[in-house]
Amino acid sequence: MIPVQDVADRTVAVLGLGRSGQATVEALVAGGARVVAWDDSAETRAAAEAEGLVLADLTRDAAWDGVSLLVTSPGIAHLYPAPHPAIAQALARGVPVDNDIGLFFRSYATADWDRFDTAPRIVAITGSNGKSTTTALTHHILLEAGRDAVMAGNIGRGVLSLDPAEDGQIVVLELSSYQTDLARALTPDVAVFTNLSPDHLDRHGGPGGYFAAKRRLFAEGGPDRAVVGVDEVEGRYLANQLAEGPADDRVIRVLSAGKPEAFGWAVMARKGFLSEWRKGRQVASIDLREVKGLPGAHNHQNACAAYAACRALGLAPREIEAAMSSFAGLPHRSQHLGQIGGVAWVNDSKATNVDSAAKALQAFPKIRWIAGGMGKDGGIAALAPHLGSVVKAYLIGHSARDFALQLGDTPHEIAETMEAAVAHAAAEAEPGETVLLAPAAASFDQYPNFEKRGEHFAALVAALESPTARG
Known part of the structure; x- marks a missing residue:
């Protein structure tokens, strides 16, 4: 500890x-x-x-x-x-x-560091969506590249349960808005902001308070490098506040549209390719389309953020590319469970809001969509532009009927339970389709957390392949 x-x-x-x-x-x-x-x-x-x-x-x-x-x-x-x-x-x-995050930042550095050849460093990652995948991917890349790295915070171990720092060690932290909002010390070497979408608004007094909680990671200690997703206005605002101008490469912008060559340092995801730009020139490119652990444009954005963080730590593009190819993804986050009879099954139980569900719906061409639970303000009305790939929706939980009223002409049924939704989707799905659990809702009506919901879904899918199920 x-x-x-x-x-x-x-x-x-x-x-x-x-x-x-x-x-x-x-x-x-x-x-x-x-x-x-x-x-x-x-x-x-x-x-x-x-x-x-x-x-x-x-x-x-x-x-x-x-x-x-x-x-x-x-x-x-x-x-x-x-x-x-x-x-x-x-x-x-x-x-x-x-909180424990504040205690960690004020206690991690000790007099022992004077004898280290390389000072330990901290990468801290926050944002509304993608921060867990970005954290796990960054950690995976560092380990695959032979670096001494540990992962903690909102994922993995509690920060104060970590062992004291070793020479050259890198700590990769996932930090939620609840953690950054209160910590009295926040001094990472590299800070990452993935994106922002409405969430936890009651806890933060509205969207301004929510963004302010995330922004503290960059404002309190001043990281050496900031990796900022700039697809939303909040990210562009944050990057603007941190940089002295567009050529300031202390800020690495992550984007999916626009002109990366306009900035001193940028990483872009477009049409399945990651590209790195320095001072107006493309210096590296990675094909992400065949990386099974990172399906869809949203995961390509996560890959860009992790790539940028690792580049800021001194890793070479070829090291990062080799490590990405072996990343298996995280449970409950666009987790590919396998194929049964030509039908893919994907567990994205972590998609608890409409923004993360929208990203999941854009990742696959023909979807049998399992959704529902304890819906949030506005339900799924905002998903209307993303329903074109949905062959049929199977609605479960407390908000099933409310969601049904917002689906318009999209074929759907109220399945009520996960068991019924999986059974009906399995009976109706055709080869080439994907059965996707992306609830766009909290789990608390039927499950204690999104992990238990995803585990139940995965167990039901596994049972479809059992000898009893086949018989």
Whole structure:
């Protein structure tokens, strides 16, 4: 673990004892802090107390005697729609509030680095969609190229559970808006912004607050290199704020349209090809069309962002190209499960909003689409321009009937359950078609999270190939 610095002999409160909260407690204790903790779940509190952790109800005045810092888990609201009562106590008392990401950035560098030949570096990746794939791909490329790299944050391990840095090590972090919004220290060497689309708006008080949370990754510490997706206006605004002019190659722009040669450094995805541009000249190109782990234009954009991050770290184009060819993709993110009778089955359970679902719908030509769950504001009305490839939709979950009303002339049925949707799609699909799970909705009506939803879909698909299913 990474012991937290500057907390020795201080009393630190920890709110939330999930994965990151438990790692935070251990790292604080290793740094010499006295820890008191609280979790809203009685079951979690009982387990923590059995482990010897000191508990104190942080919603009450008596718990705050001597507390000099509150560390909160990212899922707990600290501003909108209203601060958690314990955080409200800290704000009222002037007690600093931080999270594990902030503690990591202030504790990762140590005096041991003076003996390293190469200083460790941190790549931090944020954005609405594609950040998990971009993070995993960046990590994969670094490992394949022989670099010492670890992956953590919103994917993989909690940041404070990492081992102390090694000579030349690279940490690749996926950071959500919940994590960047509150961290008191954010100092990556390379920061990546994939894109922005409406999400978590209640938590951030609207789209401006959501963008501001992402922007903090670039504004708080000033990375040496910034990789910025500029297909949306927010990305163009961010790149404009960071660069001294179009020729400033400290900002690497990632785009799918426009003129990459106009910038000092740019990486472009167009018609299945990645191209790198430096000072008005194309210097490298990669054919992404046959990389099975990166299907569709949206994944080609993710590939561009990972490519740019790795180039910023000094990797050569040929190293990156070789590594990309072996990338298998992530579970639940355009995950190719295989073919049955000439029909492809793809699990994109992570497509929990219309923007990510739209990208999935554009990745395949003939789609049997499984959608539905706990729909978000606006439903799927915004997907109307992307339904041309849908042969038929199979709607499940709480919002199935609402979604049906927004499909217009697109053939559809209300299947209600994943079992029915998979069975009906399997019976009706023809060779050359793709059965795609891209729900455009949250999972909480039928599943605890999108991973369990995707796992259920994958298990049902696997059963289609079993001897019992064939018989």
